[in-house]
Amino acid sequence: MGIKTVKFGGSSLCDADHFRMVADIIKSDPERRYVVPSAPGKRSKDDIKVTDMLYECYKFARERMTREFDATYEKICDRYNGIISGLGLNFDISGELEYIKQAILMRAGRDFAASRGEYLNSLILAKYLGYDFIDAENVIFFKEGGNIDMELTESALSYELKKHERAVIPGFYGKMPNDTVKTFSRGGSDITGSIVALASGSDLYENWTDVSGVLMADPRIVENPCVIEKITYRELRELSYMGASVLHEDATFPVRNAGIPINVRNTLRPEDPGTMIVKSAKGYDKKHIITGIAGKKGFSVITIESDMMNSEVGFGRKVLEIFEEFGLSFEHLPSGIDTMSVILATSEIEGREDRLLRALKHSVHPDSITVEKGLALIAVVGRGMVKSKGTAARVFKACTEADVNIRMIDQGSCELNIILGVNEADFEAAVGAIYGEFVH
Numbered sequence: 001m002g003i004k005t006v007k008f009g010g011s012s013l014c015d016a017d018h019f020r021m022v023a024d025i026i027k028s029d030p031e032r033r034y035v036v037p038s039a040p041g042k043r044s045k046d047d048i049k050v051t052d053m054l055y056e057c058y059k060f061a062r063e064r065m066t067r068e069f070d071a072t073y074e075k076i077c078d079r080y081n082g083i084i085s086g087l088g089l090n091f092d093i094s095g096e097l098e099y100i101k102q103a104i105l106m107r108a109g110r111d112f113a114a115s116r117g118e119y120l121n122s123l124i125l126a127k128y129l130g131y132d133f134i135d136a137e138n139v140i141f142f143k144e145g146g147n148i149d150m151e152l153t154e155s156a157l158s159y160e161l162k163k164h165e166r167a168v169i170p171g172f173y174g175k176m177p178n179d180t181v182k183t184f185s186r187g188g189s190d191i192t193g194s195i196v197a198l199a200s201g202s203d204l205y206e207n208w209t210d211v212s213g214v215l216m217a218d219p220r221i222v223e224n225p226c227v228i229e230k231i232t233y234r235e236l237r238e239l240s241y242m243g244a245s246v247l248h249e250d251a252t253f254p255v256r257n258a259g260i261p262i263n264v265r266n267t268l269r270p271e272d273p274g275t276m277i278v279k280s281a282k283g284y285d286k287k288h289i290i291t292g293i294a295g296k297k298g299f300s301v302i303t304i305e306s307d308m309m310n311s312e313v314g315f316g317r318k319v320l321e322i323f324e325e326f327g328l329s330f331e332h333l334p335s336g337i338d339t340m341s342v343i344l345a346t347s348e349i350e351g352r353e354d355r356l357l358r359a360l361k362h363s364v365h366p367d368s369i370t371v372e373k374g375l376a377l378i379a380v381v382g383r384g385m386v387k388s389k390g391t392a393a394r395v396f397k398a399c400t401e402a403d404v405n406i407r408m409i410d411q412g413s414c415e416l417n418i419i420l421g422v423n424e425a426d427f428e429a430a431v432g433a434i435y436g437e438f439v440h
């Protein structure tokens with residue numbers, strides 16, 4: 001019998017009814033032995049995720065806003081008590097809730113506060129399923145700088161998992177060398193799922209969410225986009241990095257070397273096959289030239305102009321050294337003969353723009369230097385796509401017909417993607433037009 005690791009997102013575990021659906025899915029396949037839950041998500045569009053309420057509580061505790069803290073913490077308790085009573089479980093978590101409340105008030109830390117969403121949900125799910133509970137802080141370890149310590153984690157986790165036929169392991173958090181709790185970035189339960197799949201020697205990592213797989217475009221932008229049946233780890237990484245938020249951008253790393261496929265599935269429609277994320281899709285005939293489109297707003301372009309830049313050896317290095325000194329990571333570097341542009345997230349330079357420009361002027365003495373905000377980046381992704389004649393032309397034609405001006409193009413040398421920069425105001429129109437051009 002094989003082993004499957006199953007991760008359920010917050011939308012799949014938002015209330016007692018969803019817990020029941022999740023339990024049915026798990027129990028319908030005996031191979032589903034290791035379960036990674038998120039914290040309860042939104043029950044409706046206007047609802048608030050438990051993780052967001054925990055961050056709020058941490059903030060209220062720090063600012064000594066006792067009344068606000070109590071009101072929000074009360075809502076969190078209601079969410080969990082509602083799930084327990086809705087499931088008809090005989091399970092008292094009042095002691096846990098009180099302990100966590102006091103710990104947050106005593107400044108146990110922002111990550112500790114946020115992590116309790118997954119911790120409590122996992123306790124309840126383990127009880128409901130009759131599975132063992134393994135606390136992530138005993139098996140997921142971070143290094144001093146905050147990166148995951150894969151070696152230590154893999155050995156501790158696989159050792160622990162061997163002792164449990166079936167277990168629930170909370171997503172999103174682990175432990176620092178100084179014993180404090182640390183979380184991944186938002187959406188990080190996807191990473192925990194991937195780590196558990198690796199350490200348990202799973203044959204498949206199922207990631208259950210509220211859509212029927214990875215879609216060719218964000219469903220909040222394109223109506224009813226097609227489901228991608230099969231996609232490679234590399235393509236998925238490109239899409240998720242560029243905004244396809246269905247899977248955390250780092251979630252493929254743990255499983256990809258081991259070649260464990262990820263299957264993204266819909267908890268509300270378990271009969272749908274979902275998307276298979278695999279190492280190689282050789283021999284698989286995809287329906288469309290492109291695999292998917294994703295994008296994000298919130299980028300800036302810093303353009304540096306200097307006559308004869310091309311003959312000034314070391315110019316680029318000096319510019320990039322300044323970015324390095326400021327600890328800024330950039331996305332793209334489109335350049336002309338006498339211009340060099342650096343594209344990066346606007347949030348990275350906010351509040352430091354003047355200092356950064358002064359440092360650049362001082363280092364390379366350019367003729368001019370400008371900052372333009374309000375750029376959105378769009379990635380059109382597809383293995384082999386760039387090699388197929390006319391693909392770029394079709395992307396540009398679609399944008400032209402939608403009256404969208406393309407401000408930047410970056411095709412790189414890999415055959416996987418074409419990146420476009422457009423005005424933020426044109427973002428949705430451009431994504432819709434490109435989708436319409438390739439998917440009929």
Ligand code: ADP
Binds near residue numbers: 011038208210243
């Ligand atoms: P979970 O609670 O299961 O972790 P998320 O909210 O993190 O779920 O991710 C699922 C959501 O991602 C979908 O509801 C959808 O709105 C959004 N999304 C954005 N881009 C895509 C895409 N390309 N394919 C599927 N979903 C996407």
Ligand code: ASP
Binds near residue numbers: 009010
């Ligand atoms: N609960 C966390 C968040 O909201 C982690 C996750 O859902 O994956 O970001």
Ligand code: MG
Binds near residue numbers: 010190245247
């Ligand atoms: Mg998620």
